[in-house]
Amino acid sequence: MEQGHFRNNPPQLAAPRVLRVVHSVYREQRFPHQRTWRDRVPKELFNHRLSAYERDYLNWYHGDPLRISPSQARTHSANHRAEVMASGRCGCFRCGAHFSPKAITQWVRDSRDDTAFCPACDIDAVIGDASGYPLDADFLEAMGAPVFG
Secondary structure (H helix, E strand, C coil): CCHHHHHHCCCCCCCCCCHHCCCCCCCCCHHHCCCHHCCCCCCCHHHCCCCCCHHHHHHHCCCCCCCCCHHHHHHHHHHCHHHHHCCCCCCEEECEECCCHHHHHCCCEECCCECCCCCCCCCCCCHHHHHHHHHHHHHHHHHHHHHHH
């Protein structure tokens, strides 16, 4: 390689596409009784020209309004008695069981609230559908993979 190769022909560097994304917090102004789930989600997430990477980054930046992040979903698995009791179905991300909140008989007492134990495997890895996250097998497995391997 020649000594002055980069001096005459510098490499072309491209900025990451994420830098072109504007982080606004714009939401439509509506009366409380007219609000839908789309009003909680920033408008940029509905831009179809964004790549999957950019959409994931924006979703993370705005606190996961699309409810697709397993790591964010784990925050709903502790101190959640009111949320679990308001749910129609619950799921365990340790064993994958689905059950009614009425089937939960054991609760661990935390400093703030109560955390549910799964009735099938007796582990505190329960999430309810009132959290807004899906309870399908793939999502529960993705939630439990970093914790339970």
